[in-house]
Amino acid sequence: MKIKEISEGKEAFMPLLLEGDEQEDMVRRYLWRGMLYAGYEAGALVAVCVVTEEDGSTVEIKNLAVHRDFRRRGFGRRMLLHVESAWPGRTIMLGTGETPSTLLFYRKCGYSYSHTIKNFFTDNYRSPIIEEGVRLRDMIYLHKKP
Numbered sequence: 588m589k590i591k592e593i594s595e596g597k598e599a600f601m602p603l604l605l606e607g608d609e610q611e612d613m614v615r616r617y618l619w620r621g622m623l624y625a626g627y628e629a630g631a632l633v634a635v636c637v638v639t640e641e642d643g644s645t646v647e648i649k650n651l652a653v654h655r656d657f658r659r660r661g662f663g664r665r666m667l668l669h670v671e672s673a674w675p676g677r678t679i680m681l682g683t684g685e686t687p688s689t690l691l692f693y694r695k696c697g698y699s700y701s702h703t704i705k706n707f708f709t710d711n712y713r714s715p716i717i718e719e720g721v722r723l724r725d726m727i728y729l730h731k732k733p
Contacts, residue, residue, distance in 0.1 A: 588633060588662055590669045593623040600625060603635045607652030610712050617649040624673075626666055633657040636666045638674070646674045648681040667696050671731070679731045684708060684716065684723035698729035 593600065597618050601611065608614050617639055626634035634657070637650040648670060653663045671679060680701065683689050707726035708716055716723040 588626045588628050588665050590624050590626045590666065593625050597623050600632075600635050603632060603652050603654060604637070604650055605652075606655070607635070607650040609714075609716055613711065614650065621649055622673075624666065624669060626662055626669075628657065628662070631657075634662045634666045636670060638670055641680070644676075645678045645680055646670070648679060651681070663692065664696055676733045678733065680728060681730075682707075682726040682728045684718060685721055685725060685727060686718040686723070687721070688719060690727065690729075693729050696731075698731045701728040701730040703727055 600623060601614065604614050604618070605611060614637075617637060621637040621639045624636045624638070625632060626636075632654065634653045635650065636648060636652075639647050639649055641647050648667075651663060651666060653666075679698075681693065681698065682704070683693065704726040706724055708723040
């Protein structure tokens with residue numbers, strides 16, 4: 588996978604970004620200030636990731652999405668490795684819902700539990716988000732320290 592840093596035309600990536608965060612106004616809250624990485628395989632867009640610099644020691648992955656036709660083939664893991672190498676020496680934070688397979692994926696990639704923001708999804712999203720039969724309520728934060 589070839590990963591490119593995107594600085595202009597970020598809106599063009601919205602369809603795939605919405606697979607990682609289902610509400611467009613929420614994506615817009617961080618997209619303008621975040622670093623957008625786009626992953627390509629044989630010329631096709633397969634993954635996107637938005638990272639924000641939170642302070643001198645921490646960055647946060649705000650969105651990581653892999654196109655549904657390319658999932659479970661290592662592209663998400665490769666995007667995480669790219670972010671980790673692009674931000675050496677930084678703690679990497681990310682927030683996700685209580686979806687079992689997503690939490691397992693991040694744990695397998697070396698991320699561990701940090702904290703929970705109760706009712707994040709029910710308080711900030713207009714429609715319920717249901718993944719793998721689980722209605723997302725709380726934001727689970729994970730981190731990986733350098």
